[in-house]
Amino acid sequence: EVQLVESGGGMVQPGGSLRLSCVASGFTFRTYDMSWVRQAPGKGPEWVSAISAAGYTTYYSDFVKGRFTISRDNAKSTLYLQMNSLKPEDTALYYCARNMARGPSSSRDYEPRSAGSWGQGTQVTVSS
Numbered sequence: 715e716v717q718l719v720e721s722g723g724g725m726v727q728p729g730g731s732l733r734l735s736c737v738a739s740g741f742t743f744r745t746y747d748m749s750w751v752r753q754a755p756g757k758g759p760e761w762v763s764a765i766s767a768a769g770y771t772t773y774y775s776d777f778v779k780g781r782f783t784i785s786r787d788n789a790k791s792t793l794y795l796q797m798n799s800l801k802p803e804d805t806a807l808y809y810c811a812r813n814m815a816r817g818p819s820s821s822r823d824y825e826p827r828s829a830g831s832w833g834q835g836t837q838v839t840v841s842s
Contacts, residue, residue: 723836736810
């Protein structure tokens with residue numbers, strides 16, 4: 715059974731930082747490109763960032779580029795998202811997700827929630 719367990723969220727002031735983690739099990743983590751996806755209240759899922767299976771290539775949405783850094787530790791089957799210079803508009807539930815294929819053309823193609831592989835997410839709230 716695929717399991718993804720996110721943690722590290724919290725409440726921070728604008729300009730603050732958080733580091734999210736996602737521990738994976740039930741599949742061969744090192745063979746999957748992985749993504750972070752977020753969902754704000756009343757909105758649909760929004761792709762944030764992705765990383766190649768080996769961790770050498772990273773991709774970012776325009777709204778987090780330069781502020782967030784995605785990384786992974788395949789020995790620990792863990793995905794990370796370092797978030798700096800947080801803004802109120804970053805407030806959302808953050809999920810990690812497997813990508814459906816490898817490579818640049820599929821960097822934003824994460825498995826949908828309906829596939830049943832998403833975790834419970836971790837809440838990030840940015841507010842003064």
